[in-house]
Amino acid sequence: MEPAATETAPAPMRLTKREGRSTRDMALSLLVLIVPIALLLVFYRVVLSGDEPITVDPAPSIQQASKEFTVLQPAGLDADWRVTTAAVRRTAGGVTLRIGYVDPDDGSAQLVESTTPAETLVPAEVGKDGKRTGAYRTEQRTWLVYSGRPGETALIFTEGKRTVLIVGTSSQKTLEQLAASLR
Numbered sequence: 001m002e003p004a005a006t007e008t009a010p011a012p013m014r015l016t017k018r019e020g021r022s023t024r025d026m027a028l029s030l031l032v033l034i035v036p037i038a039l040l041l042v043f044y045r046v047v048l049s050g051d052e053p054i055t056v057d058p059a060p061s062i063q064q065a066s067k068e069f070t071v072l073q074p075a076g077l078d079a080d081w082r083v084t085t086a087a088v089r090r091t092a093g094g095v096t097l098r099i100g101y102v103d104p105d106d107g108s109a110q111l112v113e114s115t116t117p118a119e120t121l122v123p124a125e126v127g128k129d130g131k132r133t134g135a136y137r138t139e140q141r142t143w144l145v146y147s148g149r150p151g152e153t154a155l156i157f158t159e160g161k162r163t164v165l166i167v168g169t170s171s172q173k174t175l176e177q178l179a180a181s182l183r
Contacts, residue, residue, distance in 0.1 A: 053102045058086035065097035069115050069162050072182040080104035081178075093120055094161075101178065107170030109178055118156075118163045122146075125165050126154045136172075138180045145172065155179050 044050040065071050065088045074081070085100035094115030101109045114121050123130070126148040134145040136155060143155040148167060155166040155175055164182070166175050 053082055053084050055082045055084060056086055058083050058099050061086040061088045061097060061099070064088045065095060065113065068095040069113070071097060071113055072111075072164055074111075074178060074181040075183045077178070077181050078104060091116065093117065096121075101168075103168075103170045103174050103178075105170065105174065107168060107174060109166060109168030109170045109175055111178065111182075112163075112165040112167065114163050114165075115161050116163070118158050121163050122156060122165070125167055126152075126156075130154065136176050136179065138176075138182075140183070143176075143179050 062071050062073060081104065082102045083099060084102055085098065087098050089096050089098070094117070096112060096114035096116055099111045101111070103109055112121075112125055126146050130146045130148045132144055133147050136143045136145055141157050141159070143157050143166075146154040146156060148154045151169050152167055153170075153172045153175055157164045157179075166179055168175055
């Protein structure tokens with residue numbers, strides 16, 4: 001019998017300090033990744049105006065709704081008011097025009113004009129817990145002011161078979177500015 005050979009495990013290989021990655025190497029690697037990302041972000045925001053809301057032309061929707069009822073349109077609003085949505089919807093209750101705005105302070109406001117009865121439209125737009133809090137008078141009409149869903153205010157005007165609402169998270173003063181511009 002041959003004596004059993006004793007095997008010795010090889011010593012673990014260790015990298016010397018020069019062979020390993022240093023903190024400086026990791027920082028340079030991160031810098032190589034962060035610089036292009038920062039440049040792309042600046043390009044998106046500055047050149048492409050990436051922070052601006054996408055705007056739409058409300059004219060086709062207004063024209064379509066005008067066939068059903070007299071549509072009030074804003075006149076004299078600053079260019080800082082941007083139309084972000086415009087749609088007309090027909091239901092069994094009537095025709096509804098919705099135009100969404102981003103105001104100069106980046107708040108939101110929605111102009112809703114409809115032939116749907118006010119008893120149905122107002123609770124749907126303002127919320128079931130909406131309460132009248134006052135009135136606002138323009139040169140053309142008097143608007144009822146309602147507190148709506150949390151953080152929302154609504155201005156409501158009813159005339160004949162048409163109801164006009166301005167609902168939004170914008171300040172009441174900003175909503176009143178939109179109401180005063182309607183002709």
